[in-house]
Amino acid sequence: MFILSNNFAERANYYKKNFPFLEEIPEKVYYSWQTGFVKPNPRAFKNLLTENNLEPEECIYFDNSEENIKTANDLGIKAFLYTDIENLEKALKDNQIIYQTGSNSSILFRAFGIVP
Numbered sequence: 001m002f003i004l005s006n007n008f009a010e011r012a013n014y015y016k017k018n019f020p021f022l023e024e025i026p027e028k029v030y031y032s033w034q035t036g037f038v039k040p041n042p043r044a045f046k047n048l049l050t051e052n053n054l055e056p057e058e059c060i061y062f063d064n065s066e067e068n069i070k071t072a073n074d075l076g077i078k079a080f081l082y083t084d085i086e087n088l089e090k091a092l093k094d095n096q097i098i099y100q101t102g103s104n105s106s107i108l109f110r111a112f113g114i115v116p
Helices: 010-020 042-051 066-074 085-094 103-113
Strands: 002-005 028-031 060-063 078-081
Touching: 002 042, 010 028, 028 042, 042 066, 060 066, 060 085, 066 078
Parallel strands: 002 028, 060 078
Antiparallel strands: none
16 A cells, blocks of 8 residues: 655654554655655656556555546546545445445544545
8 A cells, every 4th residue: 555645744744743654554655745746747646656566457546636536547547536434435345445444444544634
């Protein structure tokens, strides 16, 4: 799992300090201020794919931005727009990424900043 984020350095440092699992759970976090590529620029996605030797069709991507979803889909990445935690949990469950939902997963997703 990877995080692809447009967050700036100060916010990223805040997350690292207050939510250390955000750096521990994923294999790597890609911040636009470090990579120089801001979503929805296709290079942001391609950089992550290339660095990790991944094919787009191997990936699933979630975002709350229709523009970012379109870019991911255009690249061949299966992408899902989420509007709330229930929508996100359903997509994760439907794609067999998680097998149960509830308060624990909701807390995790909220801590990731996934709920708009």
